Amino acid sequence: MNNKVKRFAQKFINKLPLKNIIIFESHPDYSDNTKAVFDEMIKRGVNKDYKLVWVTHYNPELPYEYKALKNVSSCSISGNKYKYYCLFSKAFISCNYFLNRKRKEQYYIYLAHGSALKAIKDNRISIPESVYGCDYVVISELLGKYEAMFYNCDVNNINILTYGYPRNDVLFKSSENDAPIFGDYNYSKIIYWLPTFRQKKYDRISYSDISVPFIYNSEIAKKINNAAKKNDILIVLKPHPAQDVSNIKIDNMSNIVLIDNDYLIENNISNYDLLRRSDALLSDYSSVVYDYYLCDKPVGLCWEDYEQYDKNEGIVKEVLPFLEGCKKLYKYEELIDFINSVGEGRDDLKEIRNKNKSEVHKYCDINSCERIVNHILYKLQEL
Secondary structure (H helix, E strand, O other), X not given: OOHHHHHHHHHHHXXXXXXXXXXXXXXXXXXXXXXXXXXXXXXHOHHHOOEEEEEEXXXXXXXXXXXXXXXXXXXXXXXXXXXXXXXXXXXXXXXXXXXXXXXXXXXXXXXXXXXXXXXXXXXXXXXXXXHOOOEEEOOOHXXXXXXXXXXXXXXXXXXXXXXXXXXXXHHHOOOOOOOOOOOOOOOOEEEEEXXXXXXXXXXXXXXXXXXXXXXXXXXXXXXXXXXXXXXXXXXXXXXXXXXXXXXXOOOXXXXXXXXXXXXXXXXXXXXXXXXXXXXXXXXXXXXXXXXXXXXXXXXXXXXXXXXXXHHHOOEOHHHHHHHOOOEEEOOHHHHHHHHHHHHHOOOOOHHHHHHHHHXXXXXXXXXXXXXXXXXXXXXXHOO
């Protein structure tokens, strides 16, 4: 089909009415901020009036708990159904990939999957013109302007909403009815370790010579495990879904366990459920740190390869002051000291961290999802 015919076809389609369809996207599929909004819409019965469609990257089969829901379906992002939905859906809700909006009157909201910390140097990520004018959710105006830089977008081309991330509501929920997890291990505390990806398993892009700080070395991994065992701490390591994990040396460790997204699905818990249950966080160049500030618990940043990562991928220097409440760990001995401090109940940077929290979060409450769904439903009434 040549360009002239395509333009004619699009003009014809644009005269046809939009349908009561809402598209959802996330990565991994059925997760993150988009899942939180989807679940809230189901709770409110939005699927009585709208068809809710998950556009998936890898798994077009609906999760078991969604299969019995009325007007809920899924399709592959590479299939013809997706192309149809892009033409006629009233709304697009995504948090990872920018979907292919075809008509300006269609509503688009981008929920994001993290705040500004990394600085993408090669301009490989950008907000496409087809979604200019979209609503863009951030946790504060302060970080919003840096996120526009991250996506190589003029801040005037997006409508920033400082409603907070829907997934963060989980962090405020009570732990009273939590079911036990990791029953095969003995521990009194959990350190949740969420490293960003350095060596991608899909296309072999590498931002660092190491896979995950420190534990690419089996001898160092044993020392870290012994420190955790001494303090009765379980270290739960969940690499980024894109990370090549072949060089992680933690086989048969008593107090370090490796999990992935399948583990979360099998145990019916979310990544943020585990954050809430943990007693401390280990991370690095991931903006999960900002979210974890809401838990008011210690944070350690594994910065062994900071200079190399900054050179290859980049760090937004303007946000570094907002990480002062985190313990920087450049050597494995410093990580062991951090483990000891968690075991002893010490939190030396608590005051600074809470100052950081007030700087990067406009809201510190359980109502982010409610604010966003209210906003989306209001926008739908205008269509």
